[in-house]
Amino acid sequence: MAETDKRQGNRLAVRAKATADRAIAFWKYCSEGVWSDTRRTWQVNTIKILNLSVRSFLNTDLQTRASSLTYNTLLAIVPALALLFAIGRGFGFQNLMQSQLFNFFPAQREVLSTAFGFVDQYLAQASEGIFVGVGLVFLLWTMISLMSNIEMSFNRVWGINSDRSLGRKIIDYTAILFLLPILMICQSGVSLLMSTTILDNIHIRFITPALKIILDCTPFFLTWISYTGMYLLFPNTKVKFKNALLCGLLGGTAFQVLQFLFLTGQLYVSKYNAIYGSFAFLPLLLIWLQLVWTITLAGAVLCYSSQNIFQFNFRNDVNAISLDYKRKIALVIMTVIVKRFENQEPPLTVAGFAELYHMPARLISALIDEMTGAGLLSVVMSNGDEHAYQPAVDPNIITLGYVLKKLNAHGSSDFIPYFKNEFEEIIELIDDRIENMVSNTSDILLKNLKVNIKGTPK
Numbered sequence: 177m178a179e180t181d182k183r184q185g186n187r188l189a190v191r192a193k194a195t196a197d198r199a200i201a202f203w204k205y206c207s208e209g210v211w212s213d214t215r216r217t218w219q220v221n222t223i224k225i226l227n228l229s230v231r232s233f234l235n236t237d238l239q240t241r242a243s244s245l246t247y248n249t250l251l252a253i254v255p256a257l258a259l260l261f262a263i264g265r266g267f268g269f270q271n272l273m274q275s276q277l278f279n280f281f282p283a284q285r286e287v288l289s290t291a292f293g294f295v296d297q298y299l300a301q302a303s304e305g306i307f308v309g310v311g312l313v314f315l316l317w318t319m320i321s322l323m324s325n326i327e328m329s330f331n332r333v334w335g336i337n338s339d340r341s342l343g344r345k346i347i348d349y350t351a352i353l354f355l356l357p358i359l360m361i362c363q364s365g366v367s368l369l370m371s372t373t374i375l376d377n378i379h380i381r382f383i384t385p386a387l388k389i390i391l392d393c394t395p396f397f398l399t400w401i402s403y404t405g406m407y408l409l410f411p412n413t414k415v416k417f418k419n420a421l422l423c424g425l426l427g428g429t430a431f432q433v434l435q436f437l438f439l440t441g442q443l444y445v446s447k448y449n450a451i452y453g454s455f456a457f458l459p460l461l462l463i464w465l466q467l468v469w470t471i472t473l474a475g476a477v478l479c480y481s482s483q484n485i486f487q488f489n490f491r492n493d494v495n496a497i498s499l500d501y502k503r504k505i506a507l508v509i510m511t512v513i514v515k516r517f518e519n520q521e522p523p524l525t526v527a528g529f530a531e532l533y534h535m536p537a538r539l540i541s542a543l544i545d546e547m548t549g550a551g552l553l554s555v556v557m558s559n560g561d562e563h564a565y566q567p568a569v570d571p572n573i574i575t576l577g578y579v580l581k582k583l584n585a586h587g588s589s590d591f592i593p594y595f596k597n598e599f600e601e602i603i604e605l606i607d608d609r610i611e612n613m614v615s616n617t618s619d620i621l622l623k624n625l626k627v628n629i630k631g632t633p634k
Contacts, residue, residue, distance in 0.1 A: 427475030
């Protein structure tokens, strides 16, 4: 009996160890090894998206950005509502827009009621004397500043260092600001029509339950559309619609869940009234705004991750790539581009190159940017709005030595004081060896090298 128990215990220990080993191996694969897996199955893609989302969420300091946007939103609440109601008054729909905002933000009724009082005073002052022009300029500047900060936060998530130009910001953001209240009015009109005319029509009463469900789901539809548009339009880069739509659905649903939790949770925070008095809504508003922007930026991270997972293949290897291997890959890329140009093949995009030759897109993008800056490649438009690349000079002069010389000369040099004088002998020796290598390869045209321009097998 004791022997049997001992054997059973050994089996359990072996199974436990095997399970632990598998769990550790799976964790190592999910955290690091997945980036060396070039398969494009949905399982591998899902792990990559989750991996990159978590890394981006931690690395881009989203909580700090959410706090910054919370502060900007707090400053822009009254001017934003003033703009909405100024346009709404022009159409005679001010009361309708108020009820629409109450329905859309049920958890913030007290904040909105207070803000509406400020808005009335703001509009009354803005319509008198010289304040008309100054008030309008301040109002537009506040809103454009908020949208510019939103764009900047989205661009940081996407790793984009250049924002829109000031002129484009003014045109795009002003169009959004004037279209938003019009869309709200149209949506209010449709909801009013469905709730009063269509639902009461005895001839179509059989579809009344379906229409009531649609009306109840209207806040979800509006939120999904808003989040999808935000993820699609704010980053200063091309975002694929399917990625923006998926993340818009997730972000919008999370927003509605947050609304529900705040609406039900306010019943249990009556003690805030005893502490803050009439300002009890303020800490709740700040918490709500912080969470809303955190959800929004998390959705932006997920959108970025789902669109760019293949850019991070071999992530650890790319970060530690040797100079020798980097130059070899750069020369291969240049050769393929030259050969495709000579054979009148369509120019390749970064994504197209990565797919054909199974290389990490992030490395290809960095090397192509370097060769473009060195004057070896030029950008052309492919499929209307995608960047593709072709030789910037005559292929008949693009030799192996020419490319190496251009790459070696690209970038800053001779900026350290006294460095050249202090180490003159070593520098001259290095320069002579490099010059000999360039000269020995100056008769090797890249267009004559043998390379498969259709891609490599998997």
